[in-house]
Amino acid sequence: MIKAVIIDDEVNAQDLLEKTLLRYFPNKFNIVEKCHSVDSGVQAIRQYEPDLVFLDIQMPEKNGFELFKYFEAINFEVIFTTAYNQFAIKAIKRSALDYLLKPINHLDLAEAIKRFECKNEGSTAQKKLSLLLENLNVNDQKVSKIAFPTVEGFELIHSNQILYCKAESNYCCIKKIDGITRTATKTLKYVEEILPAGAFIRIHKSFVINLNFVVRYHKANKEVELTNGEKLPVSFRKEEDFLNAILQNH
Template sequence: MIKTVIIDDEVNAQNLLEKTLHKYFPHKFNITAKCRSVDAGVIAIQTYEPDLVFLDIQMPEKNGFELFRYFDKVNFETIFITAYSKYAIDAIRRSALDYILKPINHVDLAQAIKRFESKSEHSFAQKKLSLLLENLNVNDQNTSKIAFPTTEGFEFIHSNQILYCKAESNYCKVKRIDGIEKLTARTLKFVEEILPPHFIRIHKSYVLNLNFVVRYNKSNKEVEVTNGEKLPVSFRKEEEFLNAVLQNQ
């Protein structure tokens, strides 16, 4: 069974999650503790050494992110529970961590659990959580670092080092400004959603970092970037691209 700790200041939310787990995943979870604060959660984790922690973000006194400051090494996976907060969710997704929105429903919960069970990269838990805390402390999200899943594990890249991303079937190639290319185990659509606002889709196959645009050839519908490459701009994306370039000046 999966040893589990639930940390949420709302008792009703704790009980709903517990009942949902027992109803849809019978005999799979051993809920060793339910806690209403970060401090109580720290003690429970130290006592029971869980495999998985469900962690509410918005709690009085200390928010859920502060939990990790009490651990030199993180040996458990985390699924965050939150009411919608775009900033927090963006930071979580860029760190390759998981979350479910309140109110919890069994479909979202099942998908999160499936992702948890399919993970073999437990050794990356510490790195991903460190990245999350780093991104939360960065005032300018344009300089955030992103965890890109790869076939070997994860590649951690600063967004300001990314020149463009290109679709490669169900994968995505990340081209860095130093010329290095990394193939990520995610679609271009997924990657586009976790990139900062100065990245824009210019074509069905390309998402471009506007900071590295050199010039645009309107007749050929090609944009030249700082390394000399020329990328196609689709007719449908041209107006949006040109407006974005002007706003990015």
């Protein structure tokens, strides 16, 4: 069974999550403790050493992210729960971590648990949570590393190493400036949302490019040329946004 701790200041939210887990995943979870604060959560984690922690982000005294400063090593996986806070969600996505929006849907919960069962490794959690805390402390334009989910796990890539991203069905190919291509197990839309908005722009339904590596634009052919010599199509609908972004970026 999966040993789990629920940390949420709202008793109703705790009970709803517990009931959903027991109803849709019978005999799979052992909820060893339900906590209403970061401090009580820290005590429960130290006492029970859970496999998984459901952690609310917004709590009155300390927010959920403060929990990690009490542990030298993170030996548990985390699924964040939140009702809002777009900035936090973006940082969580960039760290290849899971989150659930309240009220929690059992289908979303099932997907998160499926991913947990595939990646249940403490060292992986440590790396991703370290990246999350790093991303929370910088603004959008200074994000250094992003964790992209892959078939094997995840890959850390500096955003300034990305030349462009290309849609490949439900996956996304990430072309780096060193010529290496990595495949993320996410859609181009998902990847576009976690890239720094000022540096990256969608130029076509299949391409998001890094504006810092644009060499020239061929208006007649509606093609953008990048520093590696590749030419990518610019769709008619995206042309104006692309040209405006180039002017603002330079």
